[in-house]
Amino acid sequence: MNAVIFNGPRKIDVEKRPKPTLRDPTDAIVKVTSAGICGSELHMYRGHQKTATGHIMGHEFVGFIEEVGSDVRSFQVGQKVVCTFSPVCMCCWFCEHGYSNRCPEGLAPFGTQGLAGGQAEYVRVPFADGTLKSTPEGVDDELLIMMCDIFPTGHYGAMRAIECFRSSDLVNGNHYTDLDSPKRSGLSKSQSLEEAVFVCLGCGPVGLCAILTARSKGVRTIYVVDSVDDRLDQAAKLGGIPLKLGRDDVQAKVMKATQGRGADAVIEVVGNNAALRSAFDLLRPCGVLSSIGFHQGDLPFTALECYQKNLNINLGRAPVRTVFDEAMEVVAANKEKLASMVTHRLPLSKAAYGYEIFEKQLARKVILVP
Amino acid sequence: MNAVIFNGPRKIDVEKRPKPTLRDPTDAIVKVTSAGICGSELHMYRGHQKTATGHIMGHEFVGFIEEVGSDVRSFQVGQKVVCTFSPVCMCCWFCEHGYSNRCPEGLAPFGTQGLAGGQAEYVRVPFADGTLKSTPEGVDDELLIMMCDIFPTGHYGAMRAIECFRSSDLVNGNHYTDLDSPKRSGLSKSQSLEEAVFVCLGCGPVGLCAILTARSKGVRTIYVVDSVDDRLDQAAKLGGIPLKLGRDDVQAKVMKATQGRGADAVIEVVGNNAALRSAFDLLRPCGVLSSIGFHQGDLPFTALECYQKNLNINLGRAPVRTVFDEAMEVVAANKEKLASMVTHRLPLSKAAYGYEIFEKQLARKVILVP
Numbered sequence: 001m002n003a004v005i006f007n008g009p010r011k012i013d014v015e016k017r018p019k020p021t022l023r024d025p026t027d028a029i030v031k032v033t034s035a036g037i038c039g040s041e042l043h044m045y046r047g048h049q050k051t052a053t054g055h056i057m058g059h060e061f062v063g064f065i066e067e068v069g070s071d072v073r074s075f076q077v078g079q080k081v082v083c084t085f086s087p088v089c090m091c092c093w094f095c096e097h098g099y100s101n102r103c104p105e106g107l108a109p110f111g112t113q114g115l116a117g118g119q120a121e122y123v124r125v126p127f128a129d130g131t132l133k134s135t136p137e138g139v140d141d142e143l144l145i146m147m148c149d150i151f152p153t154g155h156y157g158a159m160r161a162i163e164c165f166r167s168s169d170l171v172n173g174n175h176y177t178d179l180d181s182p183k184r185s186g187l188s189k190s191q192s193l194e195e196a197v198f199v200c201l202g203c204g205p206v207g208l209c210a211i212l213t214a215r216s217k218g219v220r221t222i223y224v225v226d227s228v229d230d231r232l233d234q235a236a237k238l239g240g241i242p243l244k245l246g247r248d249d250v251q252a253k254v255m256k257a258t259q260g261r262g263a264d265a266v267i268e269v270v271g272n273n274a275a276l277r278s279a280f281d282l283l284r285p286c287g288v289l290s291s292i293g294f295h296q297g298d299l300p301f302t303a304l305e306c307y308q309k310n311l312n313i314n315l316g317r318a319p320v321r322t323v324f325d326e327a328m329e330v331v332a333a334n335k336e337k338l339a340s341m342v343t344h345r346l347p348l349s350k351a352a353y354g355y356e357i358f359e360k361q362l363a364r365k366v367i368l369v370p
Numbered sequence: 371m372n373a374v375i376f377n378g379p380r381k382i383d384v385e386k387r388p389k390p391t392l393r394d395p396t397d398a399i400v401k402v403t404s405a406g407i408c409g410s411e412l413h414m415y416r417g418h419q420k421t422a423t424g425h426i427m428g429h430e431f432v433g434f435i436e437e438v439g440s441d442v443r444s445f446q447v448g449q450k451v452v453c454t455f456s457p458v459c460m461c462c463w464f465c466e467h468g469y470s471n472r473c474p475e476g477l478a479p480f481g482t483q484g485l486a487g488g489q490a491e492y493v494r495v496p497f498a499d500g501t502l503k504s505t506p507e508g509v510d511d512e513l514l515i516m517m518c519d520i521f522p523t524g525h526y527g528a529m530r531a532i533e534c535f536r537s538s539d540l541v542n543g544n545h546y547t548d549l550d551s552p553k554r555s556g557l558s559k560s561q562s563l564e565e566a567v568f569v570c571l572g573c574g575p576v577g578l579c580a581i582l583t584a585r586s587k588g589v590r591t592i593y594v595v596d597s598v599d600d601r602l603d604q605a606a607k608l609g610g611i612p613l614k615l616g617r618d619d620v621q622a623k624v625m626k627a628t629q630g631r632g633a634d635a636v637i638e639v640v641g642n643n644a645a646l647r648s649a650f651d652l653l654r655p656c657g658v659l660s661s662i663g664f665h666q667g668d669l670p671f672t673a674l675e676c677y678q679k680n681l682n683i684n685l686g687r688a689p690v691r692t693v694f695d696e697a698m699e700v701v702a703a704n705k706e707k708l709a710s711m712v713t714h715r716l717p718l719s720k721a722a723y724g725y726e727i728f729e730k731q732l733a734r735k736v737i738l739v740p
Binding site for chain 2: 297
C-alpha cells in the first residue's frame, strides 16, 4: 500500500509499505478514506520534536472497517468509523473515570515510532472498541476528520477553562453548602460567564474549535490572538474579538477590557514558551490558565510568580474519547460555521506539498485522500 | 512600647518603639493580648527570605480595640478582635469576589518592612473594617491566634484540593447538563471523596489545620508526611495516616494504596522545592496539586512533565478573610482536637527563645504575651 513516511525534518515521502494485519484480537484494520494533517505533527516536521525516522505519519483518519479481531464487539466489516488520535482501552480506571487522555494504552499516538499512522491506505487500530467511534449520519469527512483530535482538543481546552473558571469561586468562599442539592453559600459574588473576559492564544484549527465551543457554551467576550490575518478573520466569524500580534498591543487591550485586572481565563493553543508566558501575563490574579498546546521545554514562570498570582494552571492533552460525544454535538450544531475549515483536499501522493503549505500557514486544514 | 525586632537572620531582640498612632481614617490601633510566631516567619528568621532589618515582627495577633479612625464603622474601643495576617479592604473587585488573598491593599503583610507587625504591645491596623474580625464567644486566645493565618490557610489548602478534585470530572465528561439545576451528565464515573486518596506533605501547624479540615469535610484517606515524630503523632490524632520521611518509603506506600496510580490530591504545606517535586511525583495523572507553602524558587517540574501528567496545579496564599467564617466553624467544632496545638506561652521579653525553640521544632506553636 501507499503510505506517507517521515524521513526527517521537512522530508515527507510517499512510499510502499506492507498492508497492516491484525496483531491482537482487539485490533481492527481500517481502510482510510480521508486523513488529516494536524498542527501537532508540525513539531516533528519542523524538527522541534526529536524522533527517529521511517514511520507512517498521521493521527487523524476516517474510513471503513476492513477487518476485525476476534474480541472486537462494537464494529463490523464495512462500517464507517472515525478514529481518536491515540488508542484508548475504555476499560481501565482512567478511561472509566473520564481521563481517557491518560489511558496507559494510549501513550503512543498514531503516526509515531510507536504506532503506524493513518496517512496511508490502511491502518491497524489497537483497542478498536475504545479507539474507534461510529460516525453520525449527515456529517461528511471534512467535519469528521476534525473529530479525531482538533475539535475535541479545542473543545476540551475551552471546557476546562470554563469549568475551572466556574469552580474557582468554590474555593474562594462560595462552597456548595449541600452537595446533594448544590447551592453556593453566597459569601462572595460569583462572576458569570457573561461577565467574564476570556482570551484564546492561537487561532489555528484547534484554537478555532476552542473559540466555537467557548462561544456556544456562554462565553460572551473572548479575545482571540494570532499573527495570521486569515485565521483572525475565521476567529472573528466565530465570535471572537481579533487581536493581531505585531499590530495590536494585546496586553494593553486585555487590561483595558478588564479595568486593569487581566483576563479571567486564557486558553493557550500555541504550544511554545512565549505563548505560555503571555497567557500567564494576561491573566488576572486567581485566573484560570488552560494550556492545550504541546509543550516540551521548561515552564516560563517561577514558583514565586505562581504563588504571587494564585492561578489555577492546567496543562496537558485532551481526553478526546471521553468528550467525543459532547464535542460532536457542538460540531453537528455548527456545521456551516466549520465548513470553511478544510481548504485543501489532496491525493495522498501530494502529501509533501500538503505539509509544506500547511506549515507555511497557506492552508487552514489539509486532508489527504488515499 | 516593647516590640519584637528583626535584626537579621536568627537575631531577634525586644526593643523600645513609639506606640503607633492612627495614620488613615480607616485605621485602628489594637492593644495586643496574644501574638503568635508563624512558620512562615521562619523563612525570614533563617535568612532564606532576604529582607532589610529593623521592623517589628508578627502577623498573628489578637487584642482589644484601643482607638479607631473616623471612617471605621464596624468596631468600637474596647472590643475584642482577631486580625488577618495581611490588610484587606473588602470592597475592591478581588475582595468582593472572594479573592481577598489578592486584595491590592494587602501586598505587605504585618511584620514586614512594609507594615509593622503585632509582636508588640500595640499595632496599627489599616483597613480595620476589612482586616479585623470580631471574636466569637467561648473561644480563647490560643484558638483565636490560629485564625489570623494558619487555620484559614490550612483550611483553604484542603478546600482547594477538595473542590478542584470534585470539579476535575467536570472537565472530563461529567459536565453539568443544566447549570440552574446542576446534575452531572454521567458520561464517566465520578470518584467520591470517600474513595479518594489524599496526601498532606508537612504536618506543622498549617498542615495539621489542613488535615483537620480535609477529614471533617469527608476525606476518608489522607496520608500525612513529616520527619518529626511529635507532628506525626498530632496528625494521626486528627485522622491522618502517618508516613515518616527517612523511615517510610512514601512514594511506594502511596502507590500501593492507589493500585499504582498515585494520589488523587496532594496538599503541599512545606514551601520548598523538594516538597513541591514530591507532590508532583506522588500524584496520579489528572490529579490535583494544592500548594499552600510559600515558594520562592523555580518550579521543580518542566512544561513537558506537566503536559504529560495533566495535573490541576494551584499555588498561592489563602484568602484568609474570605474563608474566615467557614474556617472558624471548623475550629469551633473541633476545640478539643486543637487544644494541644499551642505548647508554649511566653512573655514578649522571651521572644528570641520562642523563635529558637520553634525553629528547632521543639515547640508546636508559640504565643508571645505583651
